[in-house]
Each structure stands twice: as structure tokens, then as C-alpha cells.
Amino acid sequence: MNASRPVVTLDGDTLSVSGVIDPLTVVSVRQEGEKWIRASKTDLQVDLSAMGTAHSVVLSLLLCWHRLAVARSQALRFTGVSERLNSLAALSGLDRHLPGFSFQSSPENLHQS
Numbered sequence: 784m785n786a787s788r789p790v791v792t793l794d795g796d797t798l799s800v801s802g803v804i805d806p807l808t809v810v811s812v813r814q815e816g817e818k819w820i821r822a823s824k825t826d827l828q829v830d831l832s833a834m835g836t837a838h839s840v841v842l843s844l845l846l847c848w849h850r851l852a853v854a855r856s857q858a859l860r861f862t863g864v865s866e867r868l869n870s871l872a873a874l875s876g877l878d879r880h881l882p883g884f885s886f887q888s889s890p891e892n893l894h895q896s
Contacts, residue, residue, distance in 0.1 A: 787835060793819040796826065798859075801833035809840040816848050820857065827852070829883075832863025841868060842877055849881060858882070 789802035789812045798819055804812050820827065829848070834841070845861065852859045861883035869878060869885050878884040 789834075791815040791819060793823065793827075796823070797828045797830055798823075799830045799833065801835075803835045804841050804844065805836065805838060806840050809844050813844050813847055816844070817851055820848060820851055820855070820859075823857065826858040826860070829859050829861045830863050831861060831865070831868070834863075834865070834868075837865055837867035837871055839871065839875075842872055842875065842881075845881055846877065 787802040789800065789804045789808050791812055792799050792801075798816060800812070800816070802808075829845070849859050859882065861881055864872075864884055872878040872881060872884050
């Protein structure tokens with residue numbers, strides 16, 4: 784398999800994630816993101832639009848980053864969330880805890896008033 788290696792970069796207030804994240808690469812991606820979060824003094828937007836995967840380990844990674852940011856009094860807002868990743872988060876109820884994920888996409892939530 785010739786999957787693109789995951790990369791995390793910080794440009795201004797945008798943390799960008801690209802490539803394929805899987806169980807073998809998630810720890811290094813987590814550490815790289817944590818390094819950038821610690822280096823930033825502002826709230827961050829996390830752009831996931833170039834990420835080539837929707838795996839449960841990605842949700843774990845995003846929750847870890849979110850906890851770190853909260854502990855540092857920073858806010859993270861996730862953008863470019865794929866429909867598949869959003870659906871995975873909704874199945875586990877994590878869409879409510881990750882700013883930028885679409886909570887209303889769940890059919891049960893559409894009927895609640």
C-alpha cells in the first residue's frame with residue numbers, strides 16, 4: 784500500500800492534518816500535534832480537509848488534542864470534517880464533544896425540538 788504519510792503543520796492559528804492516520808502512525812501524529820498546540824498561545828482551528836482517513840484512532844487523537852487545549856485554556860475548532868468521520872463520531876456520541884463536528888446530522892437529533 785502506498786498511503787501518504789501523515790503530516791501536522793501549524794500556520795498562524797490553523798493546525799492542518801494531512802495524510803493517512805492509522806493505528807501505526809497515530810502516536811507520532813498525536814505527539815506532533817501536541818507540540819504545535821503547546822507552541823501556540825491562541826485558540827486554534829484544526830483543518831482536517833486533507834486527512835485521508837476516517838478511523839476510530841483519529842477520534843481518539845482529536846479527543847487527546849482537545850483535552851490538552853482545554854487544560855491550556857485554548858479552544859480547538861475542527862473544520863473540514865469528512866462525512867464519514869462525522870458519522871463515526873455521531874455513532875459514539877463524540878460529535879457533541881468535538882467543536883466543529885455536526886451534531887445535527889444524526890436522524891434522531893433532527894426530530895428533536
